[in-house]
Amino acid sequence: MKNFLAVALICIVTTSFGQEKNFTLSGNIQHLDTRYIRVFLKDSTQPRGYFIDSIPVKDSSTFTYQMHIGKMEYLTLMPGVDRTVKRTKDGRGYYPAKSSMLQFIATPGGKVHFTGKITDYVDAYPSGDDANADLAFLNRQLNPMLNKSVNLMVAISDRKDTSEPEVRKINAEIEALDKQADSIKLAFVNSHPSSVAGAWALGDMMVRSQISNEEAINLFKKMDKEKLVGTPFYNEVAQRVDGLLATAIGKESPELVSTNTYDRKKFDLKTLRGKYVILDFWGTWCMPCISGMPKMKEYHDKYRNRMEIVGIAQESDDGTNWRTFLDKNKDYHWHQILNRPENDLILKFSVAGFPTKIILDPNGRIVGRFVGEDEAIYNKLDELLK
Numbered sequence: 001m002k003n004f005l006a007v008a009l010i011c012i013v014t015t016s017f018g019q020e021k022n023f024t025l026s027g028n029i030q031h032l033d034t035r036y037i038r039v040f041l042k043d044s045t046q047p048r049g050y051f052i053d054s055i056p057v058k059d060s061s062t063f064t065y066q067m068h069i070g071k072m073e074y075l076t077l078m079p080g081v082d083r084t085v086k087r088t089k090d091g092r093g094y095y096p097a098k099s100s101m102l103q104f105i106a107t108p109g110g111k112v113h114f115t116g117k118i119t120d121y122v123d124a125y126p127s128g129d130d131a132n133a134d135l136a137f138l139n140r141q142l143n144p145m146l147n148k149s150v151n152l153m154v155a156i157s158d159r160k161d162t163s164e165p166e167v168r169k170i171n172a173e174i175e176a177l178d179k180q181a182d183s184i185k186l187a188f189v190n191s192h193p194s195s196v197a198g199a200w201a202l203g204d205m206m207v208r209s210q211i212s213n214e215e216a217i218n219l220f221k222k223m224d225k226e227k228l229v230g231t232p233f234y235n236e237v238a239q240r241v242d243g244l245l246a247t248a249i250g251k252e253s254p255e256l257v258s259t260n261t262y263d264r265k266k267f268d269l270k271t272l273r274g275k276y277v278i279l280d281f282w283g284t285w286c287m288p289c290i291s292g293m294p295k296m297k298e299y300h301d302k303y304r305n306r307m308e309i310v311g312i313a314q315e316s317d318d319g320t321n322w323r324t325f326l327d328k329n330k331d332y333h334w335h336q337i338l339n340r341p342e343n344d345l346i347l348k349f350s351v352a353g354f355p356t357k358i359i360l361d362p363n364g365r366i367v368g369r370f371v372g373e374d375e376a377i378y379n380k381l382d383e384l385l386k
Contacts (some may be wrong), residue, residue, distance in 0.1 A: 023106045025055075026064045027114035029124045033060050034080040039067075050316070069108055072232050074200050077102040083120050086150045089158035097121070099146040103139060105131045105196065121147035134197035138188050142181055149177040182210050186219075194224035199233035206240050207352050209371075213244050236347065243350025253279075253364050254348055256310070260319070262326050262336035269310065270364070276307045276384060277360040278377075281351045283314045284321045289355040292373040297331050299378060303385050309334040312345050314354065359384070 037055040055065040055077075078084075078101055086095040104112045104126040112132055116124025121143055125136035152170050159167045185201055192198030202219055205211040211219075220241050228234035246254050256269035256279075269277070280296065282289035300309050311334060313322045319338045326336055339345050349358065357377050359368035367384065370377040 021069065021108035022066050023069050023108060024064070024066050024111045025104070025106070025114075026062075026111070027102075027124070028062050029079075029114055030061060030117035032057055032063075032079060032081065032118055037063060037065075037077055037080055039065075039077065067106070069106055072105065072107045072196070074233070075104055075106050079118060079122060081118050084118060084122060086154050088154065095150050095153055097146060097150040099143040099150065102126075103135065105129075105135055105200065107131075120151075131196035134192055134195045135200070138185070138197065138201060141184050145177055145181055145184075149174050149181075152177075186211065186215070189219050190222070193222050194227045196228065196231055196233060199223060199228050199231060199237055203233055203237045203240065206237065206350075209352050217241055217244065239344070239347040240350045240352075243348055247349050247358065247366055247369070249366055249369065251366050253358075253360050253366055256345065256348075258337045258343060258345070260338040260340050260343070262323065262333070262338075267310075267335060267337060272308045272310075273364055274362050276303070276362060276381070277364075278307065278309045278381075279349070279358040279360065280309055280311045281314065281346065281349070281354060281356040281358075282311060283354055284325045285315075286354045288373040292355060293329075293332055295378065299381055300334060303381065306385055307381070311336040312339055313337070314339045314346055314351075 034057055037057060039053045039055060040050045043050055055063050057063045076098075084100040086097050086100060088094060099121040102114060102122055102124060104114070106112065107129070110129060112126045112128040114124050114126055116122075118124065123143060125139055126132040127136065152174050156167050156170050161167065162171070182205070185205055189198050189202045189205070192201075202211075202216065202223075206216050216237075220237055223234065223237075225234075243254075245251075253269065257267065259266050261267050278296075280289075284290070296309060300307070311332070313336065315322050315338065322336075322338055326332060337345070345351075349356075353371040355371075355373055357368075357370045358366060359370075359377070359380060361367045361384075368377065368380045370380075
């Protein structure tokens with residue numbers, strides 16, 4: 001399941017207003033039965049973090065669109081064809097499947113053209129340069145498989161009893177498809193050490209926890225640094241690998257200094273030496289993060305004199321949602337920081353899943369790392385602080 005779920009529900013295109021260059025996207029796709037492709041343009045200057053644009057589609061097949069971008073980006077578009085939308089059986093939600101998206105790599109001044117067809121998934125792929133040719137090679141293998149996986153998810157979306165034999169059988173099929181997709185991506189990265197798309201795929205696997213830390217580090221070492229250094233995908237993987245090495249259990253925590261704080265005062269992690277510290281990586285969009293906060297508050301009060309919490313929020317907007325949430329929830333006014341691209345703490349600490357909680361001892365050394373919301377971290381805190 002983790003393979004086909006997209007990070008965003010809809011197209012998110014990052015725009016930059018410094019040193020902009022036009023990028024041209026076009027396509028001739030059979031059965032593109034929609035009048036417009038909606039585009040959500042990410043822009044941190046907007047209150048919600050994006051504004052909306054549309055791409056007109058002619059004759060259910062062709063489109064052309066230009067956008068301003070300041071750097072190389074991996075982008076996705078949802079074509080807006082109803083049969084590709086993987087709705088749950090009750091009709092109240094849907095699965096954001098990568099196989100239902102147009103995926104491509106955009107570069108300033110570049111041109112990408114899509115060809116293919118729309119069935120119940122996007123069987124259409126980009127061309128125009130080596131990066132997109134490589135990405136197309138990968139997704140031609142993945143999309144049919146991921147579509148089968150999400151269709152199985154839809155088939156059991158109304159089943160509440162996961163112990164039913166039929167449900168167990170389908171879940172086993174989904175798991176097998178997951179493993180097969182992971183193997184394909186792993187083989188692709190291994191066989192494309194000089195490819196921009198290979199660097200992107202490795203980073204994507206790291207974000208989705210589809211690869212062990214050891215495997216990721218070994219694959220990164222095999223990459224063609226001379227060719228790829230300077231590209232954003234390679235640089236991001238490099239930062240994640242650095243973060244993995246720097247935040248291993250027993251290591252001293254990397255420096256954490258920020259002025260992007262809720263109280264608008266400069267924060268320096270070193271000022272908390274002498275106490276245990278929880279670094280809580282969260283977001284207002286992350287329901288498990290929010291649901292776990294009352295328990296965090298309980299433990300903050302329980303060990304108030306010996307423990308501090310530092311919340312580090314990842315948000316797509318300018319921070320309005322984060323500040324509004326904290327304004328309304330004064331119980332969570334421990335140290336709160338807003339992550340920003342110019343001081344990316346998510347990469348620095350190699351955070352892939354949310355919530356992620358890292359425990360530091362009074363000397364600033366990492367003694368625990370927990371992904372997801374469960375009792376394990378609280379058991380560890382009781383063990384350390386009692």
